[in-house]
Every structure is written in C-alpha cells, then in structure tokens.
Amino acid sequence: MSAIEIRDLSKSFGPVRAVDGVSFTVESGTITGYLGPNGAGKTTTLRSLLGLVTADSGSALVNGRRYVELDRPLSEVGAVLEATNFHPGRTAYNHLRVLCTAAKLPRARVGEALEQVGLADVAGKRVLGFSMGMRQRLALATALIGDPKVYILDEPANGLDPAGIQWLRGFMRHLAHERGAAVLVSSHVLAEVEQIVDNVVIIAKGRLVRQGTLAELVSNGGAPVIRVRTPKPEALRPALERHGAQVEAVGDVLRVTGLDVEGIGGIALDERILLTEMTQERGDLQQVFLELTGEQTGEGRA
Numbered sequence: 001m002s003a004i005e006i007r008d009l010s011k012s013f014g015p016v017r018a019v020d021g022v023s024f025t026v027e028s029g030t031i032t033g034y035l036g037p038n039g040a041g042k043t044t045t046l047r048s049l050l051g052l053v054t055a056d057s058g059s060a061l062v063n064g065r066r067y068v069e070l071d072r073p074l075s076e077v078g079a080v081l082e083a084t085n086f087h088p089g090r091t092a093y094n095h096l097r098v099l100c101t102a103a104k105l106p107r108a109r110v111g112e113a114l115e116q117v118g119l120a121d122v123a124g125k126r127v128l129g130f131s132m133g134m135r136q137r138l139a140l141a142t143a144l145i146g147d148p149k150v151y152i153l154d155e156p157a158n159g160l161d162p163a164g165i166q167w168l169r170g171f172m173r174h175l176a177h178e179r180g181a182a183v184l185v186s187s188h189v190l191a192e193v194e195q196i197v198d199n200v201v202i203i204a205k206g207r208l209v210r211q212g213t214l215a216e217l218v219s220n221g222g223a224p225v226i227r228v229r230t231p232k233p234e235a236l237r238p239a240l241e242r243h244g245a246q247v248e249a250v251g252d253v254l255r256v257t258g259l260d261v262e263g264i265g266g267i268a269l270d271e272r273i274l275l276t277e278m279t280q281e282r283g284d285l286q287q288v289f290l291e292l293t294g295e296q297t298g299e300g301r302a
C-alpha cells in the first residue's frame with residue numbers, strides 16, 4: 001500500500017476542470033515534488049487528500065483510506081496548506097496546545113514541535129507579531145504535532161527567506177530520508193524543490209503531463225549530452241561519428257550526443273585514444289519544466 005495514492009481524481013468548479021483524471025502515488029521514505037504553474041490544480045489535489053474538497057470522481061487516499069476514515073488524522077498525516085490562518089492574538093504555544101487537546105495528544109508534543117521548527121524561543125509570543133516565515137514554521141509545527149509519517153505541503157517555501165528555504169529543504173530530507181515519511185510537496189517553481197525531490201509529478205491545466213524521477217525528466221526532455229575531453233580530439237571525433245554520434249567541438253572538449261558513456265569509452269579504447277574526462281551534462285531542468293507545462297515565457301512565476 002502506498003502512503004499516498006491518487007487515482008483517476010477529477011474535480012470541476014463550474015466550467016473549470018481543476019483536476020482531470022490525475023493518478024500518482026507517493027511511497028514512504030521519499031519526497032515527491034508536485035509541480036505545475038499557477039492554477040494547474042495542485043491545491044485542489046492536495047485539498048482532496050485532506051477531505052477539504054469532495055472529488056467528482058476517483059479517489060485520494062492516505063495510508064489506503066480517505067481522510068475522513070482516518071482514526072487519528074493528526075497522527076497519520078501532517079499538512080501545510082496555503083494561506084493558513086492563525087488566530088493573531090494567540091501565542092504559538094497556545095495554537096499547538098489547542099490542537100493537542102483536541103487530538104488527545106500528549107502536551108509534551110507542543111514543545112517538541114516548536115523545537116523542531118526552531119520556534120521554541122518565541123513559543124510565548126503572539127502570532128500577531130510573527131513574520132511570514134515564522135508563520136510558515138508554525139504551520140509546519142502544526143503538521144508535525146501528531147508525529148505523522150505522511151506530509152502534504154502546499155507551497156511551504158512561500159514567505160521564507162533563502163536561509164529559511166535552505167532549512168526547509170533539510171527538514172523535508174530529514175522527514176523522508178531519516179524518519180521514513182512520505183512527503184508530497186507542491187511548488188510552481190521547479191528550482192525550489194529540484195535539489196531535494198526523489199520523484200516529480202508535473203501537472204498543467206488539471207492534467208498530469210509527466211511523472212518519474214528527476215533524472216527521467218531530464219533525459220526525456222532531450223538527448224543526453226556527454227562531455228568528453230581528450231588530448232586527441234581530431235582522432236576521436238571521426239571515430240565517434242562513424243558510430244553514429246553527433247559531435248560538437250568546444251575548445252578541447254567534445255560534446256557528444258547519440259552515444260552513452262560506455263559506448264564512447266569502448267570506442268576510445270578500440271582506437272587507443274586517451275580520455276581525460278567524461279561527464280554527462282545536466283539538462284536544463286527549468287527548460288524541460290517550462291516546455292512540459294506550456295509556460296514558455298515563464299510568466300506567472302514568482
């Protein structure tokens with residue numbers, strides 16, 4: 001059973017088909033980036049998982065069950081949704097204490113969760129004076145309160161400064177890779193999550209356009225390019241071309257497409273040509289993302 005399972009999920013708001021037949025899963029111990037431009041349907045999908053949106057058809061399950069069927073929801077799934085509203089007059093501590101009481105969780109969890117998100121020092125301060133970044137951390141603390149093993153985070157980096165984003169990345173890694181949690185994190189900015197996600201699901205106009213690992217996303221977006229350095233480029237180049245490669249010379253480096261690393265290495269060995277470097281160029285992920293989501297201009301990005 002997958003920690004998160006979305007199957008054939010569809011939801012319309014009047015004439016707008018916000019989510020249109022979307023299916024994907026998130027496994028324990030992994031981070032999945034749910035990516036797409038503004039209005040793509042990300043929030044609607046995540047809200048369906050949390051029982052806040054009733055789907056027209058299909059299902060959105062956490063630990064094999066609908067959210068309303070979970071016995072102890074806060075201990076099974078933690079969520080950070082966009083535009084979380086906190087009562088401004090309440091302290092950070094009291095926010096979490098209310099949650100703990102309602103969910104019959106031990107009071108000690110309040111301090112632990114505040115500690116985990118770095119808000120222990122301001123536990124007694126009213127949320128009124130909190131910066132956007134502090135509110136995001138408090139939202140994360142509410143997600144953590146029941147120590148769940150599934151996390152649904154909608155644009156959690158919003159309002160965080162670069163140091164905050166760096167911290168958030170480390171935190172998500174810790175949850176998934178050290179604590180074995182399943183993390184589903186949405187973003188409309190690929191660069192925000194590309195360093196940490198194991199898998200990517202891309203959605204545009206309500207439809208799933210691509211899913212897989214980051215590496216698959218790049219290699220499907222264009223033929224991989226291998227950079228090859230050799231003291232004898234003039235000898236290697238024709239040899240590679242005889243084997244069907246396209247070769248471009250940039251200084252003393254050959255940029256090779258149409259052959260993989262093993263193929264190039266084998267040819268060099270046969271020809272007794274020394275190679276001093278061979279690396280696969282990283283494709284331009286952002287470009288692939290923009291192409292897939294039809295956002296060529298990048299307008300609407302933060």
Ligand SMILES: Nc1ncnc2c1ncn2[C@@H]1O[C@H](COP(=O)(O)OP(=O)(O)OP(=O)(O)O)[C@@H](O)[C@H]1O
Pocket residue numbers: 013016017018019036037038039040041042043044045188
């Ligand atoms: N409650 C609602 N009533 C009417 N339309 C809605 C509602 N919720 C979402 N929509 C519409 O559904 C579409 C998908 O919205 P959704 O918020 O799921 O996208 P998103 O990918 O999360 O975008 P963003 O990054 O801007 O939050 C949009 O066209 C949006 O206007």
